[in-house]
Amino acid sequence: MDVTRVTWKISVLGALGAGKSSIISRMIYDSEGSASQPRSIQKKTLSISRGGRKVMVDLLFLELDDGKNNEKLIMGSNAILVVSDLTDAGSLRSADSTFKIIKKFNSKSLVFLVATKLDRKYEAAYWTRELDEISKRDDVRYFLVSAKTGDGVSELMESLTSNLLDKFLSKKEKNA
Numbered sequence: 001m002d003v004t005r006v007t008w009k010i011s012v013l014g015a016l017g018a019g020k021s022s023i024i025s026r027m028i029y030d031s032e033g034s035a036s037q038p039r040s041i042q043k044k045t046l047s048i049s050r051g052g053r054k055v056m057v058d059l060l061f062l063e064l065d066d067g068k069n070n071e072k073l074i075m076g077s078n079a080i081l082v083v084s085d086l087t088d089a090g091s092l093r094s095a096d097s098t099f100k101i102i103k104k105f106n107s108k109s110l111v112f113l114v115a116t117k118l119d120r121k122y123e124a125a126y127w128t129r130e131l132d133e134i135s136k137r138d139d140v141r142y143f144l145v146s147a148k149t150g151d152g153v154s155e156l157m158e159s160l161t162s163n164l165l166d167k168f169l170s171k172k173e174k175n176a
Ligand SMILES: Nc1nc2c(ncn2[C@@H]2O[C@H](COP(=O)(O)OP(=O)(O)OP(=O)(O)O)[C@@H](O)[C@H]2O)c(=O)[nH]1
Pocket: 014, 015, 016, 017, 018, 019, 020, 021, 022, 023, 035, 036, 116, 117, 118, 119, 120, 145, 146, 147, 148, 149
């Protein structure tokens, strides 16, 4: 079987305390993890098979402060996950302005809105109406997830990796 290796950089942005570290832990270890882990690059390796081709993927997760000063790093990543906290309306406004910055830089990255803390939905400060609005306006897909219970995380991972794989394979074909 044809084996290809790729590395994808995933920037994780979002307001203070939105749940960035927790969702990274959940995506990498499928556990709640410790939210107090120092900011650093964290790696997850996975193998995807598609059409007789095997792709070994290194996902590099990078937790960053919103926008400012990190533009080069952020715009150069394959995907940007903007995390908002369902119990904090301010975190959604902050995500909205982050999307505007991303657009301004004309980034080619895949951009997702990750609305987290779904396990606390009874305290939600916004819901699908607001998310649908932002999703339309900023042209991003959104996911409802919980780092605590793991709800929605496999759908997020699946969309992230299959979208990046599509991009990667179509680019490879163009260059072939
Ligand atoms: N109930 C619940 N709490 C969560 C969830 N995700 C994160 N938290 C809590 O929210 C707080 C902040 O989570 P972090 O993952 O540290 O958030 P962060 O965005 O990395 O925070 P900073 O790096 O300080 O900006 C912690 O107390 C977490 O335990 C979730 O899905 N559900």
